[in-house]
Amino acid sequence: xxxxxxxxxxxxxxxxxxxxxxxxxxxxxxxxxxxxxxxxxxxxxxxxxxxxxxxxxxxxxxxxxxxxxxxxxxxxxxxxxxxxxxxxxxxxxxxxxxxxxxxxxxxxxxxxx
Amino acid sequence: xxxxxxxxxxxxxxxxxxxxxxxxxxxxxxxxxxxxxxxxxxxxxxxxxxxxxxxxxxxxxxxxxxxxxxxxxxxxxxxxxxxxxxxxxxxxxxxxxxxxxxxxxxxxxxxxxx
Numbered sequence: 001x002x003x004x005x006x007x008x009x010x011x012x013x014x015x016x017x018x019x020x021x022x023x024x025x026x027x028x029x030x031x032x033x034x035x036x037x038x039x040x041x042x043x044x045x046x047x048x049x050x051x052x053x054x055x056x057x058x059x060x061x062x063x064x065x066x067x068x069x070x071x072x073x074x075x076x077x078x079x080x081x082x083x084x085x086x087x088x089x090x091x092x093x094x095x096x097x098x099x100x101x102x103x104x105x106x107x108x109x110x111x112x113x
Numbered sequence: 114x115x116x117x118x119x120x121x122x123x124x125x126x127x128x129x130x131x132x133x134x135x136x137x138x139x140x141x142x143x144x145x146x147x148x149x150x151x152x153x154x155x156x157x158x159x160x161x162x163x164x165x166x167x168x169x170x171x172x173x174x175x176x177x178x179x180x181x182x183x184x185x186x187x188x189x190x191x192x193x194x195x196x197x198x199x200x201x202x203x204x205x206x207x208x209x210x211x212x213x214x215x216x217x218x219x220x221x222x223x224x225x226x227x
Contacts (some may be wrong), residue, residue: 043220098144100158
């Protein structure tokens with residue numbers, strides 16, 4: 001079975017600072033990996049995804065993530081945090097077409113002025 | 114851009130009552146899902162549906178829950194006799210399957226059981 005861990009339930013950064021949200025997964029087969037963002041009282045919005053091919057993937061709002069098979073990681077980064085990035089971020093894994101996602105516990109990102 | 118829609122946005126019900134949460138997936142998608150998120154917790158998988166039948170379900174999805182695709186567009190989640198612990202945000206999602214494993218999520222229905 002797949003599982004996802006996200007180190008740090010709450011991360012605070014200053015506006016303009018680097019954002020690094022960690023995600024590690026376990027899977028016995030090559031995974032599909034996703035990052036979703038959830039703003040307060042809203043649904044889940046896809047930030048980016050890795051399926052196959054290039055291991056560095058770029059998403060919306062300046063975010064990117066790198067799939068590192070050897071480290072079983074898919075950390076999310078953004079060079080410069082903006083106040084509007086404050087939200088909950090979820091990493092998710094799936095291993096086949098149509099299979100359900102397994103979500104990590106989430107990381108709440110706070111951006112300080 | 115096509116999107117998944119859910120109604121109602123907020124449902125308040127008394128314990129023991131039946132509720133039906135409705136979803137309209139993206140029209141050409143093949144796989145449909147329900148997830149729930151208890152306040153402050155992670156998103157949990159409930160059930161997936163493909164080819165007019167349940168393809169997978171979690172241990173949360175017990176006999177109190179059922180899903181249905183009554184016509185070509187709607188996908189419903191029924192909770193037969195709600196409990197306090199069913200209070201959560203329920204998300205519907207759909208995916209195209211073969212072309213992309215990306216799941217598109219609806220905005221959610223907040224269920225409050227009193």
